[in-house]
Amino acid sequence: MCGRYTLFTDKEYQDIRKIIRAVQEKGHEVKTGEIYPTNPAPILVWEGKETVPQAVKWGWPKFQGSGVLINARAETAEEKNLFRKSVYTRRCVVPTTGFYEWDQEKVKYRFILPHASTLYLAGLYNEFQGERRFLILTTEANTSVSFIHSRMPVIIFREMIDTWLEDTEKAVHMLHWQQPELHIATQ
Template identity: 30%
Template sequence: MCGRMAMTLPHEAMVELFAATPANDLPEVPNYNVCPTVQIPVVTAEAGLRQYRPMRWGFIPKWYKKPNGGPLLINARAETIAEKPAFREACRARRCLVPCTGFYEWERDSDDKPLPWFVARSDGAPLVMAGIWQDWERDGERLTTCAVVTTEANDAMARIHHRIPVILTPDQWALWLGETGKGASTIMHAPPEDALHFDRVSTDVNSNRAKGAALIEPLAE
């Protein structure tokens, strides 16, 4: 799964990378401890144009009577995304890219203590995850929300956790956004074994209040 991430990439660089038009209300970066329910920048393709815009991380189904009216849906499983009532419409019509520096995942030691890892691309490039999004509105309140798509972990990730975000390469961005026709289901799989780099990091990040660049620094061996 993906339950926490780091976003340190300058908005100007991301706008250029994705050839997108930026919104005026983007969340502040860098943020080394991005938690669910906060605003994150994502890339969408609407009316033939790419937009770089903020969304609430935590997908809200249209039938929720309030934002916390049911389970917090920060991830959507690739294996069932086209069938689940909460996600199937968004999967077909509202897909997005979620760029970040990397994400955190936790393993458990022999005493069941959560040990955090920071996962980033091996080549140092931005890590771009597949996402879905939709607008939610009720009683005058309107939110644009998103979830990260996950799939079964590859062997490298499985040592830590059995799920992994669907990570897209630049040649897959247009297909996921629906700019080059159908076939997005063919790219919902784990990345190659050597695509990601894993670093054990401080347990400071176990607190959602922790801040600062030290959170992603590898622990000394």
């Protein structure tokens, strides 16, 4: 599960700074720092013939009771009525500077992609009462994460962003790719 992630804007996070600037130029604000469910955050979507950033709230409203759905299992998203159409037509990428997981003693760890300042996560979006919302796709954790948690986000490499957003056949295949090894941030 991915229940929090980071969106740092320090000088070394040029990709994130560029995405946030593009969203702000459209007149929208997004939260930075530690991102919680229901916070507005930038996502990347396919519009026309290009990838564009948008400010969108994290979490799909639950239809039974309060709260939000923040994750969907990549292994079964294609089969579930709630996610199927989004898998085929409303994919997004969630730019981050890492995500958090907690161990059984409630110690928080931030996972990052080695040698990259930005970690891109696979997501889906949908419209709810005229408001766009997103969630993050997760998969079984590989050995770099599994000692902390059994799930991890589906990682999209920077060079595969347009493919994930635009090419449905390849995107469905990417849901089942082996995930890259991650590191725990020392800061």
